[in-house]
């Protein structure tokens with residue numbers, strides 16, 4: 417009997433057998449833990465051997481409502497038996513309703529739907545070029561930013577490590593140091609069409625904009641007829657305790673991109689823009705075959721409804737304060753922590769040493785966390801994490817960080 421084929425979808429394979437399949441058949445472009453995860457609920461996840469983990473980085477930021485949120489599960493289960501996919505040559509009530517819900521909670525514009533963050537950013541780049549006069553095509557982005565892996569998005573990503581050996585990169589991008597308004601002003605010329613930025617850099621290490629920076633960018637954009645694009649793929653959809661990151665800063669973008677937690681863990685992406693700018697995408701100019709499909713739409717609607725039913729924006733703010741208390745207290749006791757940065761359910765602990773050993777030590781203690789930029793421990797917890805889970809996670813993290821060998825230079 418071929419156990420591999422016979423067991424697909426029923427009894428899980430052991431972690432060892434799963435790793436073997438990957439070694440033979442899956443492209444090795446990710447560093448993966450040698451663990452087969454099979455089930456999740458809220459902030460907990462279980463592997464094939466029945467081991468339980470506390471997940472402070474659920475779904476790499478996609479599972480903002482935790483694993484298998486009940487309303488998303490129910491909506492998808494209901495929709496999957498009715499209509500899975502129809503092309504965008506038809507109307508679908510659920511896509512329209514989803515667009516309205518996103519519009520009502522943001523700046524009242526229109527939505528274009530796609531399937532991922534990179535894809536949403538590609539649409540934003542194209543729209544910025546289409547909406548502005550023909551001679552304008554240049555986009556200013558920021559060092560340390562992250563916008564995805566497709567060619568436009570990765571060119572917008574001003575980090576040399578992501579450009580190595582894949583050039584030539586797309587023409588028309590220039591990079592400013594994060595926080596430097598003067599540098600942005602110097603980069604603007606008659607060909608510039610847009611400024612693109614994450615309101616809070618995520619992969620870049622949970623980096624907040626300096627006071628007045630986003631306002632300054634809005635002003636530069638307005639003075640030079642540029643579009644201001646906010647990549648809210650990570651900060652959007654409730655992550656920061658507001659619906660969208662820009663709402664913390666009182667600066668409204670012209671275009672906003674969403675993905676990651678948009679559909680409560682189901683794949684989905686979107687671009688939001690004003691009605692006026694939206695008119696620059698005419699039939700035939702852009703498309704995504706799966707974009708806004710009924711399954712994603714139902715999941716996206718359910719994610720919003722669950723956040724509202726459970727008061728999760730408020731809960732995220734409360735959870736955030738508990739993390740802040742615990743982690744600032746830990747910083748007092750642990751010299752390796754340089755800075756604690758927290759906005760809602762977006763948490764960065766900048767260390768003076770490499771964070772990879774801490775991630776590994778936490779995994780051994782059944783706690784899932786992330787490290788970005790080498791030295792920043794990043795947590796993107798679920799908004800419905802319990803107080804007990806926060807303390808349990810912080811207990812483990814404290815123990816691990818306090819026992820980390822201090823090899824800082």
Ligand SMILES: *Cc1c(COP(=O)(O)O)cnc(C)c1O
Pocket residue numbers: 531532533534535537562563564565614618619647648649650651675676
């Ligand atoms: C993850 C991320 C992306 C890329 O999203 P994909 O769905 O992986 O294409 C883009 N921008 C930001 C800010 C992100 O965090």
